[in-house]
Amino acid sequence: MTTGSSHPSESRSAGPAGSTHGTSGGINTFKGHDRALRADRLGTAGLLLSVLAATGPLMVVAGVMPTTFGVMGIVGQPLLFVLLGVVLILFSFGYAEMSRHVHNAGAFYAYISRGLGGTAGAGAALVALVAYSALQVGLYGLFGFEVSLLVNEHFDVDLAWWIPSLACALLVGFLALMKIDVNARVLGVLLLIEVALVVIFNVAALSEPSKQGVSLEAFNPDILTGAGIGTALCFCIAAFTGFEQAPVYAEETSRPQVVVARVMLLAVSFVALFFAFSSWALTVAAGPDGIVPAAQEHSAGLLFHLTESRLGETFADLMHVLLVTGVFAATLSFHNVVSRYAFAMGREGLLPAAFGRTNRASGAPGTGALLQSGVTLVVLLLFAVTDDKPIGDPTAPILRLFTWMGNIGAFGVTLLMTTASLAVIVFFARRGAVRAQLWRLIASGIAGVALLVIAVYTVKDFHVLVGADSESLLRWALPGIIVLAGAVGLAVGAVLKARNPEAHARIGLGNEAFQLEKAAEGAPDPR
Numbered sequence: 353m354t355t356g357s358s359h360p361s362e363s364r365s366a367g368p369a370g371s372t373h374g375t376s377g378g379i380n381t382f383k384g385h386d387r388a389l390r391a392d393r394l395g396t397a398g399l400l401l402s403v404l405a406a407t408g409p410l411m412v413v414a415g416v417m418p419t420t421f422g423v424m425g426i427v428g429q430p431l432l433f434v435l436l437g438v439v440l441i442l443f444s445f446g447y448a449e450m451s452r453h454v455h456n457a458g459a460f461y462a463y464i465s466r467g468l469g470g471t472a473g474a475g476a477a478l479v480a481l482v483a484y485s486a487l488q489v490g491l492y493g494l495f496g497f498e499v500s501l502l503v504n505e506h507f508d509v510d511l512a513w514w515i516p517s518l519a520c521a522l523l524v525g526f527l528a529l530m531k532i533d534v535n536a537r538v539l540g541v542l543l544l545i546e547v548a549l550v551v552i553f554n555v556a557a558l559s560e561p562s563k564q565g566v567s568l569e570a571f572n573p574d575i576l577t578g579a580g581i582g583t584a585l586c587f588c589i590a591a592f593t594g595f596e597q598a599p600v601y602a603e604e605t606s607r608p609q610v611v612v613a614r615v616m617l618l619a620v621s622f623v624a625l626f627f628a629f630s631s632w633a634l635t636v637a638a639g640p641d642g643i644v645p646a647a648q649e650h651s652a653g654l655l656f657h658l659t660e661s662r663l664g665e666t667f668a669d670l671m672h673v674l675l676v677t678g679v680f681a682a683t684l685s686f687h688n689v690v691s692r693y694a695f696a697m698g699r700e701g702l703l704p705a706a707f708g709r710t711n712r713a714s715g716a717p718g719t720g721a722l723l724q725s726g727v728t729l730v731v732l733l734l735f736a737v738t739d740d741k742p743i744g745d746p747t748a749p750i751l752r753l754f755t756w757m758g759n760i761g762a763f764g765v766t767l768l769m770t771t772a773s774l775a776v777i778v779f780f781a782r783r784g785a786v787r788a789q790l791w792r793l794i795a796s797g798i799a800g801v802a803l804l805v806i807a808v809y810t811v812k813d814f815h816v817l818v819g820a821d822s823e824s825l826l827r828w829a830l831p832g833i834i835v836l837a838g839a840v841g842l843a844v845g846a847v848l849k850a851r852n853p854e855a856h857a858r859i860g861l862g863n864e865a866f867q868l869e870k871a872a873e874g875a876p877d878p879r
Contacts, residue, residue, distance in 0.1 A: 393604040393715070394536060399615045401540035402601065406594025406685035407623050410546035410671070410678040411494070413553075413630045418654040420587040422647030423816070424580040427640050430570045430632040432581075432588045437624020439802045440592055443769055444620050446776035446796030448613035449789065451599045453779075455608045456862030457717075458696030459599035460768045465860030467775025467782075473859045474845025475838045476768060477702050481693050482837040483764025485724060487593065488686035489731050490757025492517040493750050495679045502672060513750045514736035520680060521732065525725035528687045531714045535688060542681040546674045547626070553655070553671070554633040556662040562639030569640040570632050582809035583816050589806055590762035591627055594685065595619040596769065600692050603862070604715075634658065687724055694720030696862060701855040702844065731757075752818075756830055759810075759817045764834040766807045773800030 394402070420429050447463070456462035460480045465473020496517030503511040527535055558566055569575065598615040602608040637658045638646040650657045660668040695717030698707025711718040735753045773796045780789045810817070815827040849856040 393531065394601055394611075395606055396611050396614060398536035398540070399598060399601055399605060399611060400618055401543055402536045402685055402688070403595060403598050403615060403619045404622065405539035405543045405681040406597055406689070407592065407619075408491075408594070408678050408682035409543070409623075409626060409630075410550055410675050411682060412591040412627060413550050413634075414655040414671075414675050415494070415652050416587060416591045417627075417631050417634060418647045418650065418652055420584055421634070421643050421654075422651060424584040424587065425644050426576070426580055426584045427570055427635060427643060428572065428575045429584065429588065430628045430635065431573065431576060432584055433591075433624055433628035433631060434571075436585065436588055436592060437620065437628065439799050440595070440620045440624070441617070442795040443773060443799035443803065444595075444616050446789075446792045446799075447596070447599075447769075447772060448616040449792050450772075450776050450779065451602060451612040451616065452609045454860070454862070455599075455602040455612075456696055456860065457600055457603055457692040458700070458860070458862065459597070459602070460772055461693075462696065462860040462862060463599075463772050463779070464768075464775045467777070467779035468771070470856045470859035471842055471845035471849055472771070472775075474702055474848065475841035476771060477693070477697050477859075478837045478841030478844070479764050479834055480768055481690065481697065483761045483768065483834060484686055484690045484693065485727055485761075486757040486764070486833075487761030488683055488690055488724065489728050490754045490761065491679055491683040491686065492521060492728065492732055493735070493753030493757070495520050495676065495683065497750050497754070498672070498676050498679065502676065506669075512736075512739075514732055514739070517732050517750075518729070520683065521725065521728045524680070524684050524687050525721065525728075527684055528691055528721040528725070529711060529714060529716050529718055531716065535684060539681050539685055542677050546678040546681075549671050549674055550626075550630055552667075553659050553663070554630055557633040557637035557658065560662050561636045562642060564639040564641065566636055567640050568632075570635040582806070583813040585806050586759075586762070586810045586813065586817055588627075589766060590758060592620070592623055593762055593765050594682070595623055596765065597685070597689050600689050637662070687721065690724045691717045691720035694723055700859050700861070701848065701852070702841075702859065755818050756826075759814065760830050760833055763807065763810045763814075763831050764837070766803055766810060767834065767838075770800055770803040770807055773797065773803065 417429060420426065420432075426432070450463050450466075451459075454462050454466055458477060458480070461473045461477035464476040493513075496513035496515075499516035500511045500513045503509050527538065561567075595616070598612050598619065602612050605611045634654070635643045638654075646657075647654050656668045656672055659671055694703060694707045695710065696708075697703040698705055698709070698719070700708070707717070707719045707723065709719060710716060731753070735750065739750060776796045777793045777800075780786060780793060786793060811831050814820075814831050815822050815824055818826055818830060820826045845856065845859070848859075
């Protein structure tokens with residue numbers, strides 16, 4: 353390896369992929385140690401299901417797609433999913449290759465620190481923690497809203513949204529303390545059921561199209577014009593959020609050098625094709641000329657309206673129930689990600705050391721899970737006590753919770769992907785691997801530029817994304833939360849570099865930093 357690394361230990365390599373963290377001889381060989389995530393918990397199938405659950409397929413088809421059609425008035429949403437799929441596959445080539453060399457539960461910030469240095473990594477760490485926490489907390493808003501509607505519709509009972517939201521938070525907090533393979537089974541079952549329901553609708557839509565027939569107009573590039581395209585891309589990229597989580601579980605997989613990269617590419621490819629096909633099915637069911645007016649009329653009820661007319665009221669009700677379970681699955685998936693980021697940060701000195709320990713019984717990052725549960729309860733209670741409007745009111749706090757937090761999180765993840773694209777290029781360039789990795793670096797560069805454009809549009813049109821007035825302070829205050837998190841993280845990194853250079857040098861090293869610490873303490877080499 354060439355010099356120039358920001359981490360002194362990166363000159364060593366082990367394993368066929370040049371990784372510095374082999375699955376044998378790493379931290380996971382310290383069985384039962386409470387600072388180690390347990391290896392061999394997840395295989396390809398378990399990891400893939402856990403990652404896809406975070407994308408919430410039914411939630412996207414029922415919520416994101418009608419919103420994009422109705423608010424932006426763009427029929428070509430299926431083509432947008434294809435274009436975004438191409439961008440994110442290009443991003444995945446470099447990101448997945450990076451996962452062969454760096455195995456750390458702090459995925460994004462670990463990769464960024466390896467490429468751009470520990471200070472940048474500290475900034476990315478706090479952005480990731482805030483962004484994924486916002487995404488997870490926002491989902492409780494949607495969960496409570498949907499459960500309240502179902503209870504009112506079928507039992508004629510007015511149920512305050514915060515009751516099911518709090519119940520969901522408690523159950524998610526309990527499951528997050530269990531073994532990750534148990535979580536994977538729960539997520540997998542829920543995911544497969546909701547995907548099956550969407551597929552059934554898609555087939556029904558194609559079998560019983562609108563008067564315009566099975567039209568491919570939604571894939572016509574000529575209809576992708578107008579000022580709303582950039583904002584529509586912001587809506588659509590939020591639907592992909594979750595596929596990038598695979599490296600977070602690298603330490604808990606059986607063969608991280610192979611499994612993580614494979615799952616990344618499978619996940620983003622599936623999501624792009626599934627969402628493109630499903631959004632096209634909506635245009636076929638309503639007609640290219642009718643999809644925008646229908647979305648404006650029915651909003652989030654569009655899917656259920658089109659389903660009921662083809663498959664009956666019972667199937668539509670079943671789909672509505674599965675939307676709730678799908679939101680629960682996504683909530684659990686994001687909770688697991690946040691707790692692992694907190695674990696990685698605690699292990700490397702960016703959070704108190706208590707967060708860098710796991711439960712001995714389950715191997716789960718228990719302190720990080722409890723932290724996220726605590727944050728969730730505080731935010732839910734804050735929105736609950738300020739809720740003085742009926743649940744159907746578009747300005748009700750419960751709806752603001754989902755919209756505000758979801759877009760804050762999506763903006764943060766977009767910035768992380770943009771920065772990670774640059775970090776991948778610098779990482780391999782410093783190691784003299786430009787020629788060997790040239791096509792991956794070009795792909796990362798193209799993806800990074802595209803993602804930066806989307807991030808700029810997100811800030812520019814944030815008021816549209818959250819349904820606020822163009823003069824509202826929310827336009828800048830909400831994305832400013834992510835900017836503030838990044839600034840605080842950079843400051844923490846700079847202070848740590850000045851006061852404790854050794855700790856700063858360990859940022860992003862993950863398992864290897866722990867091994868070095870054990871070696872310094874005189875621990876025998878477990879190999």
